[in-house]
Amino acid sequence: MALSRRGVLVGALAGGGLAVGYLLRPRRFPLPLEPGRDEYAFGAWIKIAADGVVSVAVPQVEIGQGVTTLLPQIVAHELGADWRQVAVEPAPVSALYANAVLAAKWAPLWMPVMPGLAEAPDGMIARRWAEDHRFNVTADGTALAAYEGPARAAAASARALLVQAAAARWKVAPEECEVLGGLVIHDEKRLNFGPLAAEAAAFSPPDPPPLRPEPMAEKPGEFPPGAPLRYPRLDLPSKADGSWTFAGDVRLPDMLRAAIRHAPIGKATVSGFDENAAKGLRGFVRFVQGPDWVAALAQDWWTAETALTRAAPGFRVARGSDSGEIDGALDEAMAHGTPTRIHLTGDAGALEGALPLQIRYEVAPAVHATIETASATARLENGRLELWIGTQAPEVARASAAEALGMRAADVVLYPMPIGGSFDRRLECAHAAQVAVLAKEAGRPVQLTYSRRQEHFATFPRAPAVAVMAARPDAEGRPTSWRARIAAPATAREFGRRLFAGDAPFDALDAVAGTADPMAVEGATPAYAVANLAVDHIPAAIGLPTGRMRGNAHGYTAFFTESFVDELAHQASREPLSFRMAMLGHDPRLAECLQRAASLAQWGGGGDNSGQGIACHVIGEGRIAVVASARRDENGVRVDKLSAVADIGRIVNFDIARQQIEGGLVFGLGLALGCSPNYAGGRPDGERLPDLALPTLADCPEIEVDFIESTADPADPGELGTAVVAPAVANALYSATGLRFRRLPLFAEDM
Numbered sequence: 001m002a003l004s005r006r007g008v009l010v011g012a013l014a015g016g017g018l019a020v021g022y023l024l025r026p027r028r029f030p031l032p033l034e035p036g037r038d039e040y041a042f043g044a045w046i047k048i049a050a051d052g053v054v055s056v057a058v059p060q061v062e063i064g065q066g067v068t069t070l071l072p073q074i075v076a077h078e079l080g081a082d083w084r085q086v087a088v089e090p091a092p093v094s095a096l097y098a099n100a101v102l103a104a105k106w107a108p109l110w111m112p113v114m115p116g117l118a119e120a121p122d123g124m125i126a127r128r129w130a131e132d133h134r135f136n137v138t139a140d141g142t143a144l145a146a147y148e149g150p151a152r153a154a155a156a157s158a159r160a161l162l163v164q165a166a167a168a169r170w171k172v173a174p175e176e177c178e179v180l181g182g183l184v185i186h187d188e189k190r191l192n193f194g195p196l197a198a199e200a201a202a203f204s205p206p207d208p209p210p211l212r213p214e215p216m217a218e219k220p221g222e223f224p225p226g227a228p229l230r231y232p233r234l235d236l237p238s239k240a241d242g243s244w245t246f247a248g249d250v251r252l253p254d255m256l257r258a259a260i261r262h263a264p265i266g267k268a269t270v271s272g273f274d275e276n277a278a279k280g281l282r283g284f285v286r287f288v289q290g291p292d293w294v295a296a297l298a299q300d301w302w303t304a305e306t307a308l309t310r311a312a313p314g315f316r317v318a319r320g321s322d323s324g325e326i327d328g329a330l331d332e333a334m335a336h337g338t339p340t341r342i343h344l345t346g347d348a349g350a351l352e353g354a355l356p357l358q359i360r361y362e363v364a365p366a367v368h369a370t371i372e373t374a375s376a377t378a379r380l381e382n383g384r385l386e387l388w389i390g391t392q393a394p395e396v397a398r399a400s401a402a403e404a405l406g407m408r409a410a411d412v413v414l415y416p417m418p419i420g421g422s423f424d425r426r427l428e429c430a431h432a433a434q435v436a437v438l439a440k441e442a443g444r445p446v447q448l449t450y451s452r453r454q455e456h457f458a459t460f461p462r463a464p465a466v467a468v469m470a471a472r473p474d475a476e477g478r479p480t481s482w483r484a485r486i487a488a489p490a491t492a493r494e495f496g497r498r499l500f501a502g503d504a505p506f507d508a509l510d511a512v513a514g515t516a517d518p519m520a521v522e523g524a525t526p527a528y529a530v531a532n533l534a535v536d537h538i539p540a541a542i543g544l545p546t547g548r549m550r551g552n553a554h555g556y557t558a559f560f561t562e563s564f565v566d567e568l569a570h571q572a573s574r575e576p577l578s579f580r581m582a583m584l585g586h587d588p589r590l591a592e593c594l595q596r597a598a599s600l601a602q603w604g605g606g607g608d609n610s611g612q613g614i615a616c617h618v619i620g621e622g623r624i625a626v627v628a629s630a631r632r633d634e635n636g637v638r639v640d641k642l643s644a645v646a647d648i649g650r651i652v653n654f655d656i657a658r659q660q661i662e663g664g665l666v667f668g669l670g671l672a673l674g675c676s677p678n679y680a681g682g683r684p685d686g687e688r689l690p691d692l693a694l695p696t697l698a699d700c701p702e703i704e705v706d707f708i709e710s711t712a713d714p715a716d717p718g719e720l721g722t723a724v725v726a727p728a729v730a731n732a733l734y735s736a737t738g739l740r741f742r743r744l745p746l747f748a749e750d751m
Helices: 005-012 017-024 067-079 100-105 124-132 143-170 193-201 236-241 301-311 323-336 394-405 430-442 452-457 491-500 505-511 554-571 576-581 588-601 654-673 720-737
Strands: 039-042 046-049 054-058 086-090 178-180 183-186 189-192 256-262 266-272 284-289 293-298 314-320 340-345 357-363 375-381 384-389 412-416 446-449 465-473 479-488 532-539 612-619 622-633 636-647 702-707
Touching (some): 039 143, 046 143, 046 193, 054 067, 067 086, 100 124, 100 143, 143 178, 143 189, 143 193, 183 193, 189 193, 256 430, 256 452, 284 301, 293 301, 293 430, 323 465, 323 479, 323 532, 384 394, 384 430, 394 430, 430 446, 465 554, 491 505, 576 612, 588 612, 588 622, 588 636, 654 720
Parallel strands (some): 054 086, 384 412, 636 702
Antiparallel strands (some): 039 046, 256 293, 266 314, 284 293, 340 532, 622 636
16 A cells, blocks of 8 residues: 555655646446346446346445445435345445545545645545545544545435436336335336336436435334334344354365464564464474464364464563653653644734643553454465455555565455444454465465454554643633643554555654654543633654544543533533533534433532543534533442433434444443553563443443434544543542542542
8 A cells, every 4th residue: 555656756746737637537446246146237336137136245244333234325325125125235345336535534644745635535635545546444433424426426326326227118108106115106006126226227327316305214212112123233233143244254165264363562572482282282283483483283273273372372572662662652652752733713912831730640541351352264275365354454465465465466365244332343354364464375265363461462452642631721711822732642643654565663653753643632622712712742762553443633632621611610610511511602502412412411510529520522524512420439439320312413213323422432431441451571561351431331321322413424433422421520520529539540540
């Protein structure tokens, strides 16, 4: 995925004739769908079978967010299909599914020179780049923004073709027919899609597609408790009965299983291992050594894992990270680093120097704790590599596997598999290269599966950060000047070097050293009206590679902002809700979320040791407010209830939106109370899920979720809850105990 010479020319000459000619040149791509027997393809999105089943291609990986229902639901609505006859299949990597919206958002990562030229979501530069690199990446909740339009257009075209076929049979005008419930209807005549598919596929699609007047939408008021779902999730039945196939469920003839040991995170090499330790182990085949890993091949995974335990691989670490060094690097950056101003509103002079109120907040590194550990299967035969893998970046995975074997990416066939939770962990593709090497060495198909311990050891955590929040309040306590100064690694740029330039982790660290990163402080601009406002980023060299996580920078910037505004309110002896509302006259949508959340939770003002705390946040066009009820007892922090109200614009699937908010709240609760190992020599001390202090089912609070009915463009609900829950809980603990918690995870501070 390194930038090509052509890509550099486009970036440098975007205003000239060469680039314009390149951008305007017509392009055609082969259709990625291969119809089976008695199936007919309608463009890149839809196949209709002779029995009437409509199969929808989904170019985003299912990681629990419900995309394998959302996109088929949009197609079904636009097409007029019967939901009971809609199926889904993962789409192959193709330029026709390029995620141009995400490419535009990530333009600073792949086009660091003049990224503004490519940051328009509907711009030609981002689209061309995304097509050239078959950028089908799943991230940042862009599925609807990127794919709703193309999916609707494909469905509208297919509907028009089905109508033409039926009208030709009945010798009537197509305008006299309608499509509903999987049937084309004219007066008393009805035809299922199946018998019409072959004839419809022979017609030319209309241009432009005849879209229905209204896009797919479900209104919250239409779904009181117990109401039946109109579009139940397509993936739930197979997940419930165990037939849903993940990467670890793949079975191939003559397949070997592999376990692995990774070096600590750092510049490390294999120092040695006992190659004779597993000779008498039944089912063991051999060891394979990589540059910074050792794997064992065996007939079953447990034998491979046992062989590695006996062999006891050792690693020579030239550069590793310790938690104390990480904290010291953040302190050094905050004290002596050079800040870069990312955002400025108002008078810069009013923000200089020591503002009257300054409070420091800290966030430790956090790991993902995915349900499913990394797993991939590879088969190398006749110069072609087949790769079964769950990945958020399929073309990068193909390229990584090809590079590891010295072959062309075109000779790698990737079968996209669903993922049991990811939270951006599967944007990293090291296991694709590893399993490719193992398949080559074995001469047989190999399935590699990380143990839980190795999953944690190989994970690049969410970046740690330190913030000094400063303000100058007026006579009523409201800030007239607000400055957020955040010391954190340039984590997004570092990730971008790994993903797009193919840098090794520490090469990426070195390449971005001292570089300001607006994405590292994303969400730090508060939603409140403040006359003079600045956000500064201080790059911190912590010596530990970091990566993306659900919520990303919002996971800590919301904590900084909403904890700080709560402290401002209490310093002014103001009730926290009304204090916030007084600064939200310009954002009635967020104000309504706050009011509704307060009503839902029976907000009592947050005083008198009520144990209630409130917080709100904005991500893109999505808004959320949460009231938490929490306490600290002899068993630690206990969150009893979370009441959330979100405005995510037009809702496509109400049940999935609610699931995403609920799941985000629980995920954010895990980040608030745990998920943060200590590092020593590049190794985290947490080897199992219980080591991370994650909330169990018994720990999960009562959760209420409500939505604001809106006609605004859809916003992703998946990260809103993750970001806002930590400050709500911290503010609730202050209400309950009178003590401020200014570090995440919250239990890291003494009472």
